Amino acid sequence: MAGGNQAVNLNPPYAQEHLSTNGSDWLWTVFSIMGLGTLLAAVATIMRPRGTRLFHQLAVIVLTTSSIAYFSMASDLGATPITAEFRGDETRQIWYVRYIQWFINFPTIILGLLLATGLPLSDIVTTLFMSVVVVVSGLVGALVHSTYKWGYYTFGCVALIYLWYVLLWHAPASSFAAGGVVRRGYYLATGYFSFILITYPICWACAEGGNVITVTSEMIWYGILDILAGPVFLACFLWTLRGIDYNALGLHSGKFVDHGAAGSAVRGEKGAAPVAEVPPVIPAGEQAA
Structure with missing residues (x-):
């Protein structure tokens, strides 16, 4: 693994306000945490029985995406000067690779939370769309150099308010098929995640928005938030769901092989009735005398 000094030298920044060597070293640390979390999540997924891996597989998706994003940022790649x-005319590095990470991770995390509730599919799809609006608005606003960026910031904040409404009020009001244990775990996980979400727009306003803090300070702030919203949150969330009854939720990880029977079992499908063996028909002229 390259150090911060080597990464910045090999991939020199093209902006006046750019990532420092210490900032790159910090990003390599975050990358290591994300990479370790990915391996642990993958091992935990393999150890789960087939058909009960959905939430663990979502964690693998989130952590893998974060590992790639932080490898890119630690290598001083995935940014553009704005x-x-x-x-005045001073330029700043804007890290679009971070927004690609969030574009995948935020909807995935929220999907995992809402699948534990009794929300209908239409509400879940709308909520996931609003999480995408938050990320895309932040990206477009960061790439705009004029005061119009704050219009996109407003769009993102309004979408974020909708996310809080669904996560903290609408979803808990639904009936939890798996009972009170899942409901309590959902309240804890969602309260924690919603609090983390509050700090992202604050960091954006100080970094890409108002240019109050340096790029290195921005990396430290976002890195801490992504660790708390990534491996730390997912570890706690998966722990609360360790004894969940997937049959009660009606969830399975897709099609899984049943080694105890010939063929495969698919959720919601009954096995076909055995077909009686029909003896061959012998023409009358060929029958034995």
Whole structure:
């Protein structure tokens, strides 16, 4: 693994306000945490019985995406220079690879939370769309150098308010098929995740938005948030669901092989009735005398 100094030298930044060597070293640390979390989540997924791996597989998706994103940022890759507001003609690195990470991770995490509730599919799809609006609005706003960026910031905040409404009020009001244990775990996990979500727009306003803090400070702040919203949150969430009854939720990890029977078992499908063996028909002229 390359160090921060080597990464910055091999991939020099093209902006005046850019990532420092210490910032790159911190990003390599976050990458190591994300990579370790990915391996642990993959092992935990394999150890689960088939048909009960859905939430663990979602964790693998999130952590794998974060590992790739932080490898890119630690290598000083995945950024573009944008004229910084309130700084004259000075340019600042805007890390679009971070928003690609969030574009995948935020809907995936929220999907895992809502699948534990009794929300209908239409509400879940709308909520996932609003999580995408939050990320895309942040990306477009970061790439705009004029004060119009705050219009996109407003769009993202409104979508974020909708997420809080669904996660903290609408979804808990639904009936939890798996009972009170899952409901209590959902309240804890969602309260924690919703609090983390509050801090992202604050960091954006200080970093890409208002250019109040440096790129290195931005990396430290976002890195801590992504660790708390990634491996730490997922570890706690999966622990609360360790004894969940997938049959009660009506969830299975897709099609799984049943080694105890010939063929495969699919959720919601009954095995076909055995077909009686029909003896061959012998023409009358060929029958034995």
